[in-house]
Amino acid sequence: MNIHCLVHLEFETLGNIREWACNNGYSISVTMPYVNSIYPQPDEFDLLIIMGGLMSVYQEDEHPWLIQEKEFVKGIIDSGKAVYGICFGAQMLSELLGGKVSRNEFREIGWHSIRSLDTFNEDEVLFSIPSELTVLQWHGDTFTLPDGARRLFESEACPEQGFIYGDNVLAVQFHPEADESCIDSLISECSSDLVEGKYIQSEKEITGRDDLLASSSALMSAILDWFEDGIKASTQE
Structure with a gap:
């Protein structure tokens, strides 16, 4: 399986994504849309992952490269390939599928509890997770649920946590890719976000939570295992 990641932060390390790929012998390629506007062809990868960022999806005037990135992602969605959006990436997926992105009432930063929704649990288990878990959050924006999508998670501060x-398209507002290195980088580069709130x-x-880092890694593995199973099944049809 070939994974292509759209990375929007110079200090992004991919964390648990890279660990999972290495453990399974899969390749990872990267495009930094704010640096390079050359995107791969759809047949060059199996899974597209849209990572987080410090910008907002509605800031096309400040970041004109967003226009071409959105065109690329929309084409990949329309092609039927597997797409996974994290935080900023989830917001982009919402917008491209007809939802809206705006400022959330609260900024949500640190380790916070999310709940998987009853309707989701009763419908089918996409990946093995508990009904409530603690994940790393680092965002100020939120999105609305696109028509035809199913809500997966919610938190006290932000009702839309994933769909x-x-x-083949999954969006999560939180950061299951976060390992110790990711968190150290966020603390170093984004310390101005850590205000009273x-x-x-x-x-x-936020730091020194080995127990939560372990559960974050397990969650990312479960999600990527789900994508892997779906991709394998689609190639056998």
Whole structure:
């Protein structure tokens, strides 16, 4: 399986994504849309992952490269390939599928609890997860649920925490890719975000949580295993 990642941060390491790919012998390629506007052809990869970013999807005037990136992602969605959006990537998927992205009432930063929705659990288990889990959040925007999508998760600070569209497009507002290196980079590069706020934790609360790092890695593995199973099944049809 070949994975292509759209990376929007110079300090992005891919964290648990890279670890999973290495453990399974899969390749990863990267495009940084704000640096290079050359995108791969759809037949060059099996899974597209849209990573997080410090910009907002509605800031095309400030970041004109967003226009071409959105055109590329929309083409990949329309092609039926597997697409996975994380944080900023999830917001982009919502917009491209007809939803809207705006500022959330609260900024949500640190380790916060999310709940998987009852309707999701009753419908089918896409990947093995508990009904409530603690994940890393680092965002100020939110999105609306696109028509035809199913809500997967919610949190106290932000009701829209993830959705699935069809059987091949997944969006999550949180950061299951976050390993210790990712968190150290966020703390170093984005420390100005750590201000007083109802859902903003301190550096001390965010760092040194080996138990939560382990559950984050397990969640990312479960999600990527799900994509792997779906891609394998589609190639055998």
